[in-house]
Amino acid sequence: MSDDVDVGVQDISGKKGFSALLVLVIAVFCLLGGYGAGALTGGPVLVALGLAEQPEVEEVVADGSEADSGPKASDLFQPMEGVFDPSKKRFYAEVGELLIALPYRGATRHLQLTVQLVGHDQKYMKSVENDVPAIRNGLLIFFNQQQFQRVNTYEGRESLRRETLVRVNEIIGATAELRVADVYFTAYITQ
Numbered sequence: 001m002s003d004d005v006d007v008g009v010q011d012i013s014g015k016k017g018f019s020a021l022l023v024l025v026i027a028v029f030c031l032l033g034g035y036g037a038g039a040l041t042g043g044p045v046l047v048a049l050g051l052a053e054q055p056e057v058e059e060v061v062a063d064g065s066e067a068d069s070g071p072k073a074s075d076l077f078q079p080m081e082g083v084f085d086p087s088k089k090r091f092y093a094e095v096g097e098l099l100i101a102l103p104y105r106g107a108t109r110h111l112q113l114t115v116q117l118v119g120h121d122q123k124y125m126k127s128v129e130n131d132v133p134a135i136r137n138g139l140l141i142f143f144n145q146q147q148f149q150r151v152n153t154y155e156g157r158e159s160l161r162r163e164t165l166v167r168v169n170e171i172i173g174a175t176a177e178l179r180v181a182d183v184y185f186t187a188y189i190t191q
Contacts, residue, residue: 079165079182091125093117093180095135095168097187104148111143111151114187117168117180124178131172138171139164152190161185 095115102109117135119125128135142164150156165183174180 079162088120089122090118090120090181091122093119093125093128093132095132095139098136098140098143100140100143100146102144102146102148102151109148109152110189110191111146111148112187112189112191113143113185115139115164116184116186117182118184119179119181121178125180128172128180135168135171138167142167148190157185157188 093116095117097112097114100111100113102111117125117128119128143160146160151160161183165180168174168183169179172180
């Protein structure tokens, strides 16, 4: 009987050492491969996760100078002076409440705001009210491109309000004379 038992037992002591060595080599290879891939793609991955800021790129013309495309919409569509001047009538258009999900440090944060537009020409502001669906769509796209750490500050909020005015006037094809005078955030919550 003892012969039958000995036949079923195999010597695996030589394979244990080989398996541990193989596991160690694979672990080192994976570690080095991961480090190399992280070094090559770490920046874009951090930007995608919202852990690093994306570098700003300036437009450069072939001769090396910065591009000058003439007057910019951001210069043309600044808030009008004296919006609350008693001699000026004001007409409003309600864009409504918008809820935007923004990535921030691997989590999702939210920006909830209500947008009001003000102008001085009643007929023009009536036409703006007809364009509210296009304005909402354009603003949703615009707000989704923002970074949470920027819109979560007072300075960022004011900058966003001014940029929203420019964006609205671009969407509706405004001119220097017929345009939305200013934009107000009547509710603004970040969480």
